Amino acid sequence: MKQTPDLDRAQQRMMPGELTLHGFLGDDTRKLVDIINEDGDAVLSRGVSHKQIADRLADIMEQGRDIMEREVNVEGRFTVTVRDDRGVLPSPFGDGCFEKGDCHVVDSETKSEFLFNGLTIHMIRTYGFYSGKGSQYRLEPAALIETFGIKPEAEE
Amino acid sequence: MDKILLAIEVLCGISLALTLLLLVAEFFFANYGDCEIDINNGDKKITAKGGGSLLSTLSEDKVFIPSACGGRGSCGFCKCKVDKGGGPVLPTETPYLSEEELKNNVRLSCQIKVKEDIAIRIPEELLSVKEFETTVESITDLTHDIKGVRFKLPEGETVRIKAGQYIQLVAPPYDEVHEPTSRAYSIASRPSDDEAIDLIIRLVPNGIVTTYVFEHLKEGDKAKLVGPFGDFYLRDTDKECIFIAGGSGLAPFRSMLYDMIEKGIKRKTTFFFGAVGLRDLYFVEEFAKLSEEHSWFKFVPALSGKEEGHSYERGLITDVVARSFEKMDNHEGYLCGSPGMIDACVRVLTAGGIPEDQIFYDKFA
Numbered sequence A: 001m002k003q004t005p006d007l008d009r010a011q012q013r014m015m016p017g018e019l020t021l022h023g024f025l026g027d028d029t030r031k032l033v034d035i036i037n038e039d040g041d042a043v044l045s046r047g048v049s050h051k052q053i054a055d056r057l058a059d060i061m062e063q064g065r066d067i068m069e070r071e072v073n074v075e076g077r078f079t080v081t082v083r084d085d086r087g088v089l090p091s092p093f094g095d096g097c098f099e100k101g102d103c104h105v106v107d108s109e110t111k112s113e114f115l116f117n118g119l120t121i122h123m124i125r126t127y128g129f130y131s132g133k134g135s136q137y138r139l140e141p142a143a144l145i146e147t148f149g150i151k152p153e154a155e156e
Numbered sequence B: 001m002d003k004i005l006l007a008i009e010v011l012c013g014i015s016l017a018l019t020l021l022l023l024v025a026e027f028f029f030a031n032y033g034d035c036e037i038d039i040n041n042g043d044k045k046i047t048a049k050g051g052g053s054l055l056s057t058l059s060e061d062k063v064f065i066p067s068a069c070g071g072r073g074s075c076g077f078c079k080c081k082v083d084k085g086g087g088p089v090l091p092t093e094t095p096y097l098s099e100e101e102l103k104n105n106v107r108l109s110c111q112i113k114v115k116e117d118i119a120i121r122i123p124e125e126l127l128s129v130k131e132f133e134t135t136v137e138s139i140t141d142l143t144h145d146i147k148g149v150r151f152k153l154p155e156g157e158t159v160r161i162k163a164g165q166y167i168q169l170v171a172p173p174y175d176e177v178h179e180p181t182s183r184a185y186s187i188a189s190r191p192s193d194d195e196a197i198d199l200i201i202r203l204v205p206n207g208i209v210t211t212y213v214f215e216h217l218k219e220g221d222k223a224k225l226v227g228p229f230g231d232f233y234l235r236d237t238d239k240e241c242i243f244i245a246g247g248s249g250l251a252p253f254r255s256m257l258y259d260m261i262e263k264g265i266k267r268k269t270t271f272f273f274g275a276v277g278l279r280d281l282y283f284v285e286e287f288a289k290l291s292e293e294h295s296w297f298k299f300v301p302a303l304s305g306k307e308e309g310h311s312y313e314r315g316l317i318t319d320v321v322a323r324s325f326e327k328m329d330n331h332e333g334y335l336c337g338s339p340g341m342i343d344a345c346v347r348v349l350t351a352g353g354i355p356e357d358q359i360f361y362d363k364f365a
């Protein structure tokens, strides 16, 4: 895949201060297409799909929801807090708006932490975009697959 | 193969160069002259220099169409009906427009360039939306993550609101944010207090406008507000009212309650205010006092956390509401808070017997 004008536009909207305070790319200076391609390889090489990862994160977020935003223990392993903020956030890909409200997950086994929301799940599902390296919202595909036990579809 | 790739790259390079050339030429030479924008069949006419987007041209003339992305074509909020002019629908608009909207000439105003006379239609109430250059009179810490901010209007200016409406606070460019950014906040002051606006603002981590309010805004600063907007207000019936709020959602009810008191409206009203712990409660004394002074009004704070040492209701706000009424068949529901809380409350109120069309909240997300 090559960097298209659409990806140029999306990358521009991902800069700090455009749609979000710190942007979506962290200190990653690569072209958007290269970020997507490298993460795509990491996902494919483990035999899973972006959709599976997005579905699993959406499921964790759903299980962790509490109308008073209290901590919820999910699957006996994850401490999940989902903020229930008002308002919506536009996607940098220009394909809709998503509810604000971050989901913060702490894995009790590895102590690793994950931060995502409706928009980041959508960007994983639709574009295979896991945020740039250095962004607070960066999700390493390998860590997601390992921590959330995502298996190749045939094995499920 | 290499030759084909090279040819494709050369072609791409040429078309990119031509596009750039066209953009540069348009920037320097395009002169669209004065264009007329007719709003709502002659209700308002604007003559403006062509070349800008319809959204920005309108706002320069103090006609404000809602936007959540500052005109970047990525929120889909800035819709208007175009009766004349405006050029063809752009590919950047179609993801936000339904078949029905496309058929009815609905467009994204931020994507339309004003190059000719244009006739548009927008909701009538947007014509009374105003921009206010206010001064921050006070900033109060209400809880660990909620501030109350009072904005004073310029001398001699007043604002007309319906209790329950919201206004947009425009944060100026700061740090890495290069454009002004607007966000909606429910008005907490009563309509008769028309020389100022009170807002109740909860910090959202990594949020553009709330970070500005919490880390940069100071008393005495200038601040721009645009509004009022919204159709969340007390309906004119004699039904008993159930108000439910969580977090910063208390704001519109403060405005509505004082308005009811001033207007002598004595409909039986119960206000449920849900929070997790004591540190999340605010304005409790103020509402408790109102409750003592007005027999038709009852204030019910409820804490969902396990904390001891208080006599408030315990449990999720939805459970507290459900156990407070045997029947809700002569009631109206008014809700303000986060989307999850609103969904859960709608379920409880409808189960209690309130038809969905008698449950009100701001759905503009």
Ligand SMILES: Cc1cc2nc3c(=O)[nH]c(=O)nc-3n(C[C@H](O)[C@H](O)[C@H](O)COP(=O)(O)OP(=O)(O)OC[C@H]3O[C@@H](n4cnc5c(N)ncnc54)[C@H](O)[C@@H]3O)c2cc1C
Binding pocket: A019, A020, A021, A022, A023, A024, A025, A085, A086, A087, A088, A089, A100, A101, A102, A117, A119, A120, A135, A137, B166, B183, B184, B185, B186, B187, B200, B201, B202, B203, B204, B205, B206, B207, B208, B209, B210, B211, B248, B249, B251, B362, B364, B365
């Ligand atoms: C009708 C209405 C009335 C309202 N009234 C009130 C009110 O009275 N009081 C109140 O406090 N609020 C109110 N709100 C909410 C308010 O409008 C704002 O949405 C809220 O304050 C957050 O604005 P912000 O600019 O700080 O956050 P934004 O910058 O708009 O969004 C912050 C969120 O964006 C996401 N985000 C940030 N960076 C990234 C990234 N790199 N990758 C992925 N996601 C990211 C995160 O989820 C973060 O939490 C109301 C909203 C509406 C629609």
Ligand code: FES
Binding pocket: B055, B066, B067, B068, B069, B070, B071, B072, B073, B074, B075, B076, B077, B078, B108, B109, B110, B111
């Ligand atoms: S202002 Fe957001 S799409 Fe037009």
